[in-house]
Amino acid sequence: MTTQEPKPVEEMSFEEAMGELERVVGQLERGDVPLDQSIALYERGAALKKRCEAKLREAEEKVAAITLDADGAPVGTKPADGL
Template sequence: MTETPVTEMTFEQAMRELEHVVGQLERGDVPLDDSIRLYERGAELKKRCEVKLKEAEEKVAAITLDADGEPKGTTPVDGL
């Protein structure tokens, strides 16, 4: 696991660490207390990935296209 706080991770960083956490849990060779800690970290990472994906979807949805299919401008999305 990295020392980067989950709230500061990019989507790629969070996804990479989530895959690592899942791999450790699937192996089943982690003590119970560590498994609980990993599960909690995995839940945080999953939430971060969902937030970053939602932000990306909102940005893409805000792009409008003209008749030729070219971007003609963007519409601001609240909070971004």
Template structure:
């Protein structure tokens, strides 16, 4: 596990950490208490990834295209 707080992780780092958590849980060789902690971390990582994806979708949706299909400008997205 990394010491980086989840809130500071990039999407890619959080996905990699989540994949690691899932792998450990699937192997089933982790003690019960550690499994619970891993599950909780996995839930937080999933939540963080969903948030990052939502932010990216909002940014992409804010781009408008002109009649030639070129970016015409950006529409401000609330909260960004």
């Protein structure tokens, strides 16, 4: 059985990154992995978190662009708090 390399974080969709981040957090919370593997998981988790944040920012920018009128003025919407 061959071990498949994990998909590069920068190629993941938001959903893929979030799903893997949840798995990483679960492994770290269980505490049943060796220290060196925990460090690697933490680093991957940080990269996954960064990817999720970037994808959310992209989505927010797209929504903002869609909600502008021809003059660039907002059309009855405002950004969600915390995004």
